[in-house]
């Protein structure tokens with residue numbers, strides 16, 4: 001079961017973009033920390049069980065293979081301030097705005113299960129595409145790099 005917070009586990013396009021997001025936020029006086037990058041299907045299924053067949057509250061609507069974390073094209077962040085990691089909605093809204101300006105998709109705008117700490121870029125691929133073996137191109141670039 002693998003659940004990484006190492007940015008090097010992400011697709012190269014996402015590695016660059018995550019670093020850029022953190023840099024831009026820092027420049028604005030908003031320290032951010034990456035808390036999750038790549039998860040294998042087994043870890044995703046364990047998270048899905050939480051609040052359903054296992055104790056805890058629901059943290060995801062995605063089973064293994066249905067999260068972009070499983071395909072190295074999503075990451076989560078928190079505010080890097082002890083005691084205020086997830087409580088500052090303004091921090092996440094600003095981070096989401098910066099990320100969307102860069103060309104990514106922010107979980108805070110998901111329909112249904114809103115996921116404010118979540119950031120992704122798939123180049124338009126769905127998880128169904130990726131379960132079927134399609135991948136974000138190795139040389140993919142987000143809007144901010146073009």
Ligand SMILES: [Zn+2]
Nearest residue numbers: 075076118119
């Ligand atoms: Zn996430």
